[in-house]
Amino acid sequence: MKVFIKTLGCPKNLIDSEVITGYILKGKNSITKDSSEADVIILNTCAFIQDAVRESVEEILYLSNLRGRLIVTGCLPQRFKKASRGCDFIVGLGRYDFWERLGRGNLPESCLLVSSNNYIFNDTNRVLLTPAHYAYLRIAEGCSNRCSYCIIPYIRGPYRSKKIKDIVTEAEYLRDAGVKEFILIAQDTTNYGIDIYGEYKLPEILQRLSTVDGVDWIRLLYAHPAHLTDDMIDIIRESKKIVKYIDLPIQHISNSILKSMRRKVTRERIEEIVKNLRTIPGMHIRSEVMVGYPGEGEKEFAELIDFLLSVKFDSLGLFKFSLEKEAPVHRDGTSSDLLSIEEIEERYDIIMEIARQLSYEHNCSLVGRTLRIIVDGLGEGRTQWQSPEIDGVVFFEGDARIGEFTNIKITNAEDFDLFGVTTDSFLHTRTSPS
Ligand code: SF4
Incomplete structure (x- = not known):
């Protein structure tokens, strides 16, 4: 079979597509980049906010008109757990049994499969879809934080860490395949280990990976500030050879908004963390904020702007609040303070301009080096x-x-x-x- 695979959403989805590709290529199949010539089309979807759902549905509409049989997988079927028009197969997360059958060319007529929310995830059978010199390394799946606006725990289940030895083995395997740059991901990387070891084990992962010969760069994405301890920062400092990039999603800086978001961290602690990270020579701190959270008044928004302009992250991502019906904020009534779409758009544009400025200033400081x-x-x-x-x-x-x-x-x-x-x-x- 010729198989076409398209991935929407985040790097977690990309790894899932890499695992699926591994199953496909185990059998007598090939991957094609041309969707119109494919016998089987796989769409790996995102669905964490309405915009992502819309994009996934538009792709389904387009791909369902092609000749190949359409398999829709990823967060959309896992979230809605129902059939979509035009799809032959609906397959939730972690359904390795289905991908194994597909690899063997043994497809049912049609199916609707989803998983329990604590399915066992397994990335060993991967074929990289990134260039050969970099790879994402998933250290955990799911999330137990239950931030008020987020439905990831509902879609991907509670936090489940991989074992340290499995992560190191995977890194060594990828290094042998030519990977030099590792991008550590999970919904919350700093929480790593707490579920299976009873304590934060990210420091040990960083220490172990920094001794793997041939691992040149490590990026740490999705480092939740509530779990980023001073000990972890010390280990990052000691691993100065390789960890020079941390993504610290703060989401907001107003204590009242952070509390309402259930981020379990305060402005004061975020300031301490940033100050501490800034003492590591050459450390790049990226952050991410949300605009338009319910209850974000003029005062809270001004506080966010002042903070971003004074702390000057090296780069900044942002997204707009989106009310999702499965999210805690929808249930606990805070949604009565919703901002209008126009207000959210206006705030988004203001923060986007700050993100542009910060990036430009950072880039200008590198000219001549x-x-x-x-x-x-x-x-x-x-x-x-x-x-x-x-x-x-x-x-x-x-x-x-x-x-x-x-x-x-x-x-x-x-x-x-x-x-x-x-x-x-x-x-x-x-x-x-x-
Ligand atoms: S840390 Fe919060 S925002 Fe991130 S995935 Fe978990 S619940 Fe969602």
Whole structure:
């Protein structure tokens, strides 16, 4: 069978698609990039907010008109647990039994399969869909935080950590396959280990990975500030060779909003964390905030703006509050303080302009420096401070091998991207990061 697979949503979904691809390629099948020639079309969907649901449904409508049999998987079927028009198969998360059958070419006529919310997840059977030199490493699945606005615990179940030895084995396997850059993910990476070891074990993961020869860069995404301890920051400091990028989603800074969001962290603690991280030379701190949360008045929004302008994260992501019916905020009545769509849009534009400014200032500070980058494509790469698909890239002139590190003198900066020229000869090989 020729199989086409399209992935929407976040890197967690991308890993799921990599696992599915592993099952497909175990059998007598191939992957095609052309959806119109596929015998089987797999759409891996996102559904955590209404916009994502809309995008998934639009894709289903488009793909259901093609000749291949359509399998819809991921968060959409896991959230709604019902058939969608035009789909031959509806498959929730963690249904490895179905993918195994598909790999063997043994498809039923049609089906509707979802999982219990604490399905066992397993990433060992993966075929990377990213370029060979970087990979996401999922250290846990699900989430037990139950932030008021979020339905991820409802879709993906409670927090389940992988075992340390399995994560290290997976990293070694990926390193042997050519991966140099590891992007650690989970819904909440700093909570790692608490469910199976009774204590936070992210420090141990970082320590163990930093001793794996050939692991050059580690990015830490989704580091929930409520669980980021000073000990963890010390370990990050000690692993100075490789961890230079942390994504710290704060969501807001007003204590009343943080409390209502059930983020279990205060403004004062967030300030302490940022101050502490800033003492680590070369550490890039990315954050993410939400605009338009119910009850975010002029005062709370002004507090958020002042904070962002004073703390100056190196990069910033943002999203708009979206009221989802399964979210705690929908049930506990806070939704009576909803902002209008126009107000949310206006606030989004204001914070987006701040995000642009912060990124531009950060990029300008790099002009004139020579930076080590990893080469993603012809004349394009990323510094240790640019995460794939999240931050900008470096465009450069000169020769460099894809998948290798090279040094680039930065000559120009734009809002999100950098420009430069190579300073290395073409035969640059793996060295320790600068
Ligand atoms: S930490 Fe909060 S926002 Fe993040 S996945 Fe868990 S419940 Fe959702």
